[in-house]
Amino acid sequence: MFAFLPLSTTDPAYLNQMRMTVLASGSKGNSAVIASNRTRVLVDAGLSCRELLRRLAAVGEDPARLSAILITHEHQDHVAGLAVLARRLRIPVFFTEPTHRAWVRMLTPRTTMTYAQWLDKLAAEREAKAAASADVPTYDAARMEAIASLSAEAAMLDPTLNRSGDPDAELPMEAGEEPCEAEENRPAAKADPTYLPAVEYFHSGTNFTIGDIDVCPFTIPHDAADPCGFVFSSAGIRMAIATDLGYMPPNVKSALRNVDVLLIESNHDLEMLKDGPYPWSVKQRVLSRVGHLSNLAAAEFLERDYDGGAHTIILGHLSESNNAPELARICAEQAIGDRMTLLGNRILLAHQQIPMEAVEL
Numbered sequence: 001m002f003a004f005l006p007l008s009t010t011d012p013a014y015l016n017q018m019r020m021t022v023l024a025s026g027s028k029g030n031s032a033v034i035a036s037n038r039t040r041v042l043v044d045a046g047l048s049c050r051e052l053l054r055r056l057a058a059v060g061e062d063p064a065r066l067s068a069i070l071i072t073h074e075h076q077d078h079v080a081g082l083a084v085l086a087r088r089l090r091i092p093v094f095f096t097e098p099t100h101r102a103w104v105r106m107l108t109p110r111t112t113m114t115y116a117q118w119l120d121k122l123a124a125e126r127e128a129k130a131a132a133s134a135d136v137p138t139y140d141a142a143r144m145e146a147i148a149s150l151s152a153e154a155a156m157l158d159p160t161l162n163r164s165g166d167p168d169a170e171l172p173m174e175a176g177e178e179p180c181e182a183e184e185n186r187p188a189a190k191a192d193p194t195y196l197p198a199v200e201y202f203h204s205g206t207n208f209t210i211g212d213i214d215v216c217p218f219t220i221p222h223d224a225a226d227p228c229g230f231v232f233s234s235a236g237i238r239m240a241i242a243t244d245l246g247y248m249p250p251n252v253k254s255a256l257r258n259v260d261v262l263l264i265e266s267n268h269d270l271e272m273l274k275d276g277p278y279p280w281s282v283k284q285r286v287l288s289r290v291g292h293l294s295n296l297a298a299a300e301f302l303e304r305d306y307d308g309g310a311h312t313i314i315l316g317h318l319s320e321s322n323n324a325p326e327l328a329r330i331c332a333e334q335a336i337g338d339r340m341t342l343l344g345n346r347i348l349l350a351h352q353q354i355p356m357e358a359v360e361l
Contacts, residue, residue, distance in 0.1 A: 017235040019360040020261050023055040025316040026352030030078050032241065033061055036234040039211025042069045043241060046077045049084035055355045063089055068210050070094045073224035073244065074103040083193060092198035100199060102225035107193045204228050218255040220245040223290040231255055237361050243317045246289040247297060253305045261359050266315040266332065267292035268322040276322045292317065295328050299335035308339045312359045316350040325349050
């Protein structure tokens with residue numbers, strides 16, 4: 001007769017295979033951790049480095065065990081703490097190449113001038129060039145050769161003269177000689193704000209791996225250089241992130257099939273946005289096909305195109321000005337209808353101010 005003993009909590013077969021922990025979600029900053037048994041990936045770094053480290057500690061994630069940072073797109077609420085955190089942890093950052101270029105341009109200081117200022121600059125350069133030409137004396141070849149010969153003789157007689165024959169000019173430093181005080185106090189060159197320990201490129205639509213996590217990036221419609229959503233797979237479990245998109249195109253609907261955990265945007269209530277405090281130009285952007293998904297649009301996807309197989313649905317990127325958490329939840333629950341059970345399709349809300357408890361499978 002065989003006796004079946006319970007698995008130890010340290011047995012690998014007992015451990016959770018994957019988890020998603022949303023550290024922050026909203027217009028003030030976005031970040032989440034996708035973890036398997038061996039790999040941990042930070043998706044976006046939209047808070048300060050200090051705040052990201054604080055929230056990682058709060059949910060029991062060791063920053064030193066992060067394998068990489070993965071960026072959806074270059075908007076500030078997704079990259080605010082990226083450079084500092086990556087340099088501190090010395091881990092690679094995964095971008096699409098257009099997103100990386102857009103991020104570098106965003107951090108590179110630029111100077112602009114009006115057309116009138118440009119004309120004045122050209123005129124000043126021409127005047128300086130003309131003045132320099134007028135001040136240059138002309139010598140015949142014989143006179144120049146005589147001056148060079150006298151300078152060489154003077155340098156042999158007096159070692160304090162440099163090669164130009166000028167006693168006031170700076171002499172080259174001898175071997176082992178210490179730099180002057182002015183050189184010691186010279187300020188160091190300003191650090192490059194775009195420096196990262198390592199950069200890895202991926203392409204939307206082409207799968208790649210980070211550790212034991214398979215990553216499937218897919219294009220999303222948003223007003224950024226090359227925005228992406230992701231499906232993460234490990235040990236037969238699939239978790240997806242699809243936020244910051246103006247509508248649900250066919251490729252996104254297809255990518256989100258057969259997922260076990262789904263983080264989807266439910267940004268705004270249409271009436272609250274129309275009556276809200278944003279200027280009309282911003283309202284138009286949010287409502288556009290490259291803006292953000294409304295409660296209604298998210299609910300339409302869940303009702304018409306969602307396959308109903310997820311263990312957990314997380315509603316994210318809720319607007320603090322143009323939405324209410326319970327409105328978003330009610331819309332989603334009504335859309336799913338009778339598919340909600342105790343074992344699947346539970347609906348959670350991601351928050352801006354506090355991290356969520358991990359969803360573990």
